[in-house]
Amino acid sequence: MIIPPNMLDPDTLTRLLEDFVTRDGTDNGDDTPLATRVERARRALTRGEAVIVFNPLNEQCGLMLKNEVPKELLEE
Numbered sequence: 001m002i003i004p005p006n007m008l009d010p011d012t013l014t015r016l017l018e019d020f021v022t023r024d025g026t027d028n029g030d031d032t033p034l035a036t037r038v039e040r041a042r043r044a045l046t047r048g049e050a051v052i053v054f055n056p057l058n059e060q061c062g063l064m065l066k067n068e069v070p071k072e073l074l075e076e
Contacts (some may be wrong), residue, residue, distance in 0.1 A: 002073055003052040003061070007046045016052065018043045020063045 005013055021037040041063060044050035051069055054061045064072075 001054045001056060002069070002076060003054050005052060008052075015040075016061060017063075042066065 005068075009014070017022045018034065021034065021041055039062065041050065044065075045052070045063070049066055050063050051066050052061060053064050053069065
């Protein structure tokens, strides 16, 4: 399920983005400040390059590049 960013409380969205950009494997040795990484993710959402995906089976939420999202999720 795709969650539009504007459906989330701004603080919740920020915490989600912070969680995503600090997950294992997302920094790849990048020393970029947390605020910068969060802003990059936020811009990707704003530009429609990334989407928030919620998996109801495991109740996990994350970000995906839009071009990597299965088409059936985009058509919901």
